[in-house]
Amino acid sequence: MAISKNCESTTRRDCLRLGLGALIGGGLIDALRVRGQAAIPSARPMSCILIWMDGGPSHYETFDPKPGAPAEIRGKFKPIDTAVPGIQFSEPMKRLASIADKFSIVRSIRHDQGNHGAGNHYMITGAPPRIPVGCGAFVSFHPSMGAVAAHERGAAGGLPPYFSIPSMLRSGGPNFLGAKYAPFVVPDDPNSSSFRVRDVAPPRDLAEPRVGDRRGLRDRLDHFKRFAEKSAGDPALALDEYYDQGYELMSSNQAQRAFDITLEDPRIRDRYGRNSFGQRCLLARRLVEAGVPFVTLNEGGWDHHVSLFDGFEKRMPAFESSVAALIEDLNQRGMLESTLVLALGEFGRTPKINKDAGRDHWSNAMSVLVAGCGTPGGQVVGATDARGYAASERVLSPENFAATVYAKLGIDPGKMLYTPSGRPTFLVSDPTPIRELMG
Incomplete structure (x- = not known):
């Protein structure tokens, strides 16, 4: 796992939480390092x-049913027709089947990383892990697509450019791009009546005048000789940008x-579903509408080794x-x-249903x-x-998949990146997008 540590094994995050970060409340500065710097074009x-359906959803029970296969392979659900003649999905996909004319399904991506840690890394970064990793590993050998989007694009209106809701993916970090391109995590439930994003507003027990007082204290500290000299490489000075971003986010109307998900028409909220995932989808749409280039919804629970059909x-x-x-709402807007x-x-998931009525890992x-x-x-696309x-x-x-995502976001998938030590690294080793998806 890639964690930035100093020579005393203290993370920069620890420094922020235990040092100057206390001046305005701990986690704010840490989270706001994701703020990008690139300008946003007028269009x-x-x-x-x-x-992200963490765990690995079954292709049989979603978009690739096999009605002609033996019972131990085809499973419990029947195929259903979609809005597109000749295309069938599995029975649980009723709503998506009704709007199948609005999206594509790729059935032919495969790789050789059959455990969660390695598979997550390969699909989220477009790069295979460099060494064998375990199922539960949180690994980072290459920047994630979200971090690259943050690095290349930035965001508008005081908002971070990369969000991960409600948690970060195993390999969703920035690697050598630097910690400020890590995701802003929103762990709270937008379906709750008390939903409040940490660090976007002052803490409930901290009134606005006190926030200003704390900023004034920092300004006065900056006049001390050590800070006024502005020595190159001073780590304390490097925090200034993150504090400024923190105040900007708290003061940004956008x-x-x-x-503020309560600003949505209740009928729209109902359409998304009054549940945690449904309201996260709605929040993601609002963030994109506000200019955020990359939002990840990390939805676990798809590792169905047991009771797959009941779970579905x-x-x-x-x-x-x-x-x-989400797709319909974006289209209508x-x-x-x-x-x-x-x-x-x-x-x-594996072709054969196991003894526990589940399917196991299958990367083919x-x-x-x-x-x-x-x-x-x-x-x-594919079969x-x-x-x-x-x-x-x-x-x-996975390289073709990542190249497609980058190309659609206006990022050259063949771009060369450079590590802090100057080592060149291809963004994607095979920068060939999936042509059928490019329109």
């Missing part, structure tokens, strides 16, 4: 909402409005209805052409939903074999 830039019956109706509502919506996990096949940013609707064992037509890689 609406492309943004991405990545719905930021306050983006997070309980969870999928609300989940896929919220995804459909004229935002789908500038917003890329992705739904995927780290891999698919997976399905990915892609909508927006000029993606043609109503198509399926798996008759029993869903492996991608067999138009076989694609």
